Amino acid sequence: xxxPADQKILGINAVRSALTNDPANVTxxxxxxxxxxKRSKELEALARKVGVAVARVGRRELDQHGRGHQxxxxxxxxxxxxxxxxxxxxxxxxxxxxxxxxxxLEDPRNFGACLRSAAAAEADAVIYPKxxxxxxTPAARKTAxxxxxxxxxxxxxNLNRTVDALKEAGFWVVGTAADAPQTxxxxxxxxxxxxxxxxxxxxxxxxxRERCDHLARIPISSKMESLNVxxxxxxxxxxxxxxxDAVG
Numbered sequence: 001x002x003x004p005a006d007q008k009i010l011g012i013n014a015v016r017s018a019l020t021n022d023p024a025n026v027t028x029x030x031x032x033x034x035x036x037x038k039r040s041k042e043l044e045a046l047a048r049k050v051g052v053a054v055a056r057v058g059r060r061e062l063d064q065h066g067r068g069h070q071x072x073x074x075x076x077x078x079x080x081x082x083x084x085x086x087x088x089x090x091x092x093x094x095x096x097x098x099x100x101x102x103x104x105l106e107d108p109r110n111f112g113a114c115l116r117s118a119a120a121a122e123a124d125a126v127i128y129p130k131x132x133x134x135x136x137t138p139a140a141r142k143t144a145x146x147x148x149x150x151x152x153x154x155x156x157x158n159l160n161r162t163v164d165a166l167k168e169a170g171f172w173v174v175g176t177a178a179d180a181p182q183t184x185x186x187x188x189x190x191x192x193x194x195x196x197x198x199x200x201x202x203x204x205x206x207x208x209r210e211r212c213d214h215l216a217r218i219p220i221s222s223k224m225e226s227l228n229v230x231x232x233x234x235x236x237x238x239x240x241x242x243x244x245d246a247v248g
Contacts, residue, residue: 008065009074010138012039016046017146018074023050025077030057032071043072066138081136081155084162087125088169090152097124097192098240099171100233103159103208104133104199111136112143113230114197119147121237127154127162133199163211166194175204175212176232184216189240190247197233 009018018026029047031040033056047054065073091097100118105111111134118126141148156162163173174187175196196212198204218235
């Protein structure tokens with residue numbers, strides 16, 4: 001993963017989000033040389049409005065940054081992900097936090113889709129491991145469509161230890177499992193909650209599963225084995241949001 005000083009954000013929506021939500025850390029906007037493209041013109045106007053330098057470059061130069069740039073690449077001086085200690089300190093200041101924890105996801109598009117859903121559901125943070133898992137790559141940022149800029153992101157060394165610390169801080173930890181005795185919709189998700197999703201194909205690791213206060217299944221057709229992890233994350237997050245909104 002790129003260092004915080006030289007991250008690249010690819011794609012129209014992701015670039016627009018960075019310019020809107022965190023322009024101070026966008027150091028340069030590279031756009032394709034086609035000045036007649038409406039979306040390109042809008043991005044250029046937005047960049048100049050917030051004081052970000054714009055360079056018109058050839059398609060070949062943009063291609064060097066990665067696929068799927070859609071003619072727009074932002075050079076981004078992003079912050080480091082939060083540490084466990086910094087995350088716990090931040091969450092302690094919130095009234096009723098909702099957190100998503102991702103256990104070793106490997107596909108950047110799945111990771112990005114989870115971030116997008118977490119931001120849309122107004123979750124407060126997303127936790128993911130430092131090793132053997134995808135990070136905030138350009139592909140993940142693009143799929144997140146700006147969600148990465150709206151969340152506290154915490155990259156931790158040991159998920160089990162982090163879960164233990166969150167439980168000590170008063171969080172209920174809810175994991176997904178196809179063999180769980182109760183469904184997601186039978187649980188009370190209104191208090192401080194950590195929603196845990198396992199990795200693609202393998203699910204949650206045993207020690208993490210054992211730390212969950214509750215396991216819940218998402219009811220689906222018996223003709224289907226499972227849901228994509230990003231779809232499962234969205235269902236869990238929005239059920240938690242529905243319950244919280246119902247309380248008022």
